[in-house]
Amino acid sequence: MANFYLDNKDLQYHLGHPLMKRIIELKERNFADATEFDYAPQDADDALDSYKRVLEIVGDICAEVIAPNAEGVDHEGPRVVNDHVEYASGTVRNMEALNEAGLGGMTLPRRFDGLNMPVTCFAMANEMVARADTGFENIWGLQDCAETINEFATEEIKARFLPRVSAGETCAMDLTEPDAGSDLGAVMLKATWDEAAGVWRLNGCKRFITNGDGDISLVLARTEEGTKDARGLSMLIYDKRDGGVKVRRIENKLGIKGSPTCELVFNNAPAVLVGDRKMGLIKYVMSLMNAARLGIAAQSTGLSEAAYREALKYANEREQFGKPIAKFAAVAEMLKNMEAKTLASRAMLYETARFVDIYKQLTHISHERSLEAEERQEMKFYNRLADGFTPLAKLFSSEYANEVAYDSIQIHGGSGYMKDYACERLYRDARILNIYEGTSQLQVVAAINHVTKGTYLEQILRYEENPRTEATQPLAERLVELRKMYEAAVERVEALDKETQGYKDFHARRLVEIAGYIIMSHIMLRQAGELEEDYLNPTKIFIKYATKKINEAASYINDSETSDVELFRH
């Protein structure tokens, strides 16, 4: 029996990461649930064992149900019937299997029927689901909307919606509109208070809404009449059971065709407010987006895994000139680089997820009691890292997914261009990953602040303190050299930016990428130190690749005068 968890040693390695102990401690609060819930763990080992078993269930369903359905779903796609979405038949079967397995509220507290698992484990589940069917991951992965409800809504609202998510109802986040894409401050969907009914009423339209006909939708809407910017926006929940929203159309997309991307029309649809008015975009969407970006990083890593495996399989089976094409140097190098990028994506993803877990749990605890000074320190520390690492994880993993999918077709040659192999679907599916939930360009906008504020440099210096083995020492020294190049590049750019405004913006992506390459190299290197057999070679390969990319970016920066700002102005 194939299993996407058991066949992936790298995933298993990340579940065993030392920080998981601290995450479990925070997540389980002295294992108090054990007296109340028969499925709650008794201690840390028990919790970790449960995580592993649950991930095995996910891995089984991914391999046995979701992956075999992926091609059919891609062809069939969803459709609009009587103003609502009807999923492809394979999608329905996928949901059934996951719901029978009780995987609806993976991270939610047990009092809302959730499994109370860390975000890290949820990301692992998402990664496996995406490897099986990238488009389907959108629908299932949207359960993380419930995290935002859990963090900011009242007890009453939580009690109304969260158990339904645990039972397998799907979610959506209705943010974008025809004239409000990346610029969400321009959202115009109107929310007006209906005094008689005691609810908000939503009117207007939303566009590009993933799973727009989901059971529970978080809607960004303008509650403050007459306002035009972010300060007039609030977050509301629309319950499909109440009615009032029609699906006008499903977009016909290049890829992720099983995931219904909807245009919605709200006609007096009732809704309840989450948290405070006017904080919709400023606070809640930011939280929602950070979780969603981590979700895309997981989705991207899953796609890279699938595309790499497809290529590897084909390259071993396909013979030309009397031997498998994997034996030819040009193909072998591609395969090795694909593997290294996939491992680096995963390393970055789970490093970020662990930071998110710690700070999120401390945040939840801070709502229950006041934190000790040390805990407050810890929360701040990991919050900063999570904020800094999330855009990096999304940026790199989504770009890598595209590169790995591209190379996967290349290795398949002419056959890969035909519809007969999965690599063509993966290639189409990959293309959205560096666009939605903030394009790569917008990830750079979020990340550049952490270049300036020093978040990345501080963490790189911490990584430099990691213990080394004989085999990793020379690589670590290389990374120190690269870090010095990074510092020099930042220094040059900041100095010239003072002379010419816009110079830093011009080089932002290059600086962010240099930082990202060094960070990923360090995480990989730590793994290589712990498990030389599995990680040393891919780490060497990745660091070679990173060195090349960093040299390229640094050389561009060193060669760039302030006049470039004008040269590239449009």
Next chain:
Amino acid sequence: MEKVTKIVVMAKQVPDTRNVGKDAMTPEGTVNRAALAAIFNPEDLNALELALQMKDRIGSATVHVLTMGPQRAADIIREAMFRGADGGYLLSGKEFAGSDTLATSYALSCALRKINPDIIVAGRQAIDGDTAQVGPQVAEKLNLPQVTYAEELVEIKEGEATIKRRLERGSETVVTPLPAVITVNSSAKECRPRNAKRVMKYKYALATSELATASDKAKNFIEERPYLHIVEFAAADVNPDASQLGLSGSPTKVKKIENVVLQAKESKTLTAEDKDIEALMQELIASHTLG
């Protein structure tokens, strides 16, 4: 108090013979159990699903798995609990070793007399023996009606079940009084997956003999949670006639096992024209390959 319908699923742990390698058979011609993974017999999983559907519809019902086998067969009881069963019975002891289908059905029927279920469900057959005899023999021994090749539960109500059976050329729907023995075909719905909460809840479940060698911590843990204790019957617990158990109760003797090697002898090339296809159809019907 509302009546609780007691459903028992007879299941078997079998060597996985579906993807066998060279070492699947011993030189003596018996199954090399050491080389093959021990799995839940596939059609018994279909049977478990049918039983769980019965429970879903009745509401007030329990599903328990009964299996005869060595201690490690408790694995399939745990597996069933992960998927929805309430518990299980492990029938284990050296007296049962070497049982053929007659001795197996005798031993199971003794255990079933003790358990006294309202409905008995089983897979059609196990993939190690492929006899499909145990279910029907149990029904005969307990003097119960039997429905074989069950594919779908159409309806279940007090004292009566309506079942769709898979036949060679179609299906038929029958109504059986309960209690009855129902054996389930592989064409029935696949078993539901493991459920996350159930796995977390039942992962420490142990059968009596496993519990005996467990740590004190595990013993205390299970003592506080009786639902984690898998009932284990030894031969003496089910009051059998010893002469009908194990080898002495097994008249079946395997004389010889031969490997069958299928060889393609000839091939024929056909065009896609109607007359060629028609001729092939006639030939296949004449040779009884079709129809």
